[in-house]
Amino acid sequence: MKKYLITITIITLLIWACGEGKNESGSSDSAKEKLAAKFGLTLWEYENGIGPIKEKIQLSELNMSKAKSGEQVFTIKCTQCHKLDERYTGPALRDVTTRRSSEYIMNQILNPEEMAMKHPEAKKLLVQYANKMTFQNVTQEETRAILEYLRSVNNK
């Protein structure tokens, strides 16, 4: 009886361990994917953030009129915390489009609370700046325009 129990326990543990292993490696073996899984994220989420933007967005040539309207929204909704070239309440944003993917930037604007809870990069910033970024009541379209503005100010 005792032996039987031990056997069952071992088998159960093995199955559980297999399951774990499967989760971690997934279909591909890429190191990045493993890293993402460590945080409970998919590779896509790890690279593009968590939020309503779930697919790659098509970036074309810089649209200056969109960038202009993005600047207007940015001025009202973002400048109290972000400057382009110096640290303020939050990080400087001149080169943010180099540092982050477009989708990540939009998800961070549209879903900052969940990002700060789940995404390792957003968590790091929370530790560094001690302030949680808030959702500033912007639409997805306005967010896209803010992205265009941030692309336009990047010197690179």
Added chain:
Amino acid sequence: MKNKKILVSLIVLVIFSAVLYNCSDSNNGFGDAANQVYVAPGTHDDFYFFTSGGFSGQVGVYGLPSGRLFKQLSVFSQHPETGYGYSEETKPMLMTSHGFIPWDDAHHPKISQTEGVADGRWLFINANNTPRVARIDLKTFETNEIIEIPNSGGNHGSPFLTENTEYVVASTRFSVPIPDRDVSISSYKENFKGTISFIKVESSGKMNLAFQILVPGFNYDLAHAGKGPSHGWAFFTSYNTEEANTLLEVNASQSDKDFIAAVNWKAAEKFVAEGKAKSLSAEYYRNYFDEEKQHAFSEKNSKVLILSPQECPGLIYYLPTPKSPHGVDVDPSGEYIVAGGKLAAVIPIHSFSKMQQAIESKDFIGDVGGIPILKYESIIAGEVEDPGLGPLHTEFDGDGYAYTSAFISSEIVKWKLGTWEVVDRIPTYYSIGHLSIPGGDTKKPWGKYVIALNKITKDRYLPTGPELTQSAQLIDISGDKMKLLLDFPTVGEPHYAQGIPAEVLAKNSKKFFELEKNNHPHGVKSEKETRVERKGNEVRVYMTTTRTHFKPDNIEGIRVGDKVYFHITNLEQDWDIPHGFAIKGLQNGELLIMPGQTKTIVWNPLKAGVYPFYCTDFCSALHQEMSGYVRVSPSGSNVPLSFN
């Protein structure tokens, strides 16, 4: 043998069970009351419960069944905690024809209705002392409008609503000379009159004093509008039909019967349309809050339309009612008009249909000032015998029962509509005034609880010196017997209170004001627009707040003798991030600024020096860093105006 064993086991089991049962019920006999009022951490109450703040002049927002206090709404009193009545934006709300009045006595909160059912758009409440009615928006939980009532003294019979909130009605407790003038008080019978006011409520909520009815100089106490078949009528209790002007406790308690005034307001509208109303000079204010400008404005009115019963036959009738009636409550069907005669031995219930027949057949026993008095026996539907001492107010559960508060005997008496028999009674602690059932004065009571609103608490709580808390008691009415569940303290005297299911209101609650819609004349939309401007000795600081800084946070060039306006816009656009503002030596209340709002406080620096200012509402981890300095130089100094 075996059977004997089983029997013994059974006996032991029964004894054990009894012991266990006793243990679980040993909580002073309250059994599982704790479970019924326990709202687990992180979960919500089932009802909002709005209590009048009494002499605090405010409104309390509680949750039921927990009895937890969520908020005190600023209404008729300055509130240093929020800056209400101190900030430039809210000061106009407290303007009256007697000047700026920083306090009042708030009695009867009433939730707006559609088709006789509480709809949760607005909450109305009366100011008793300097007669006014306020309208609170139940999306923002802020006072949006206050209208003054002229030709009134002691606005007690107010604010009662018609079934689609067409009107807020109000009656004067103290009769006064109309128009008010310098006359001898002993000329009461000759010069003093009462008024019954009808305030029209537009679909936007805007209030407008439509007309007043001039009535004999009695004390008009409380009211309720009809519903269903009695829609179109409103009922007002009166006492002191003796028209005494001194020692009312004796002199106003002489008559066997006083009156309920039944007003046909649809007929009143017709008389007004026919031009029967006289325009009388009367100074009164209407103050309203413009949500887009985020600013209150005062509007002074100078005329009111007055109807006289003598010239408007059919407008008003008196229903004789024993003895100094206080409350008048209409049952959900609209047929029964229940009076609480505080000195009476029975509760009389008038029948609306009998009243109509008596009017039809002119079954009158006389008249007062052109108002026909109907015959008591012709209109009475029944009397509740032995209703307790000092019956005051009645509410309904929608299942055919009525619940009446009895002040002197400190109890709630439950009785059956139609048979008028008392079926249950429960003591209250102590001296109950009003009572409240969610929806209990509407066509559709939600029932479940009756809440006793008590005047006196004595030994019910830990003592706190001579002044003790006021209190409410939650009583379960879902079964045949009423069951006391919970005592909870209230802020100020909870004269009356109303409950409404949480799901009706919670979904509409506003989370923040949209910055794009902020059209405050001194608001700014971004830090780029922040600045400091001087015009003579008037200095305007256009400041913003965000987690976790003010912009600007260093200001120099202010001089002693300046009048400094801090116009502060909270740029946050998320829920639950208000910022506060206070500066050393501020002679005002603080400012509490909601996301997207602009608020203004005026500061008069009296001495040269450096004055720190800071955020008073904990906003984030760097809240302690959210601060700044203002440098104040002597008057005539040439330190230039600067800021960053």
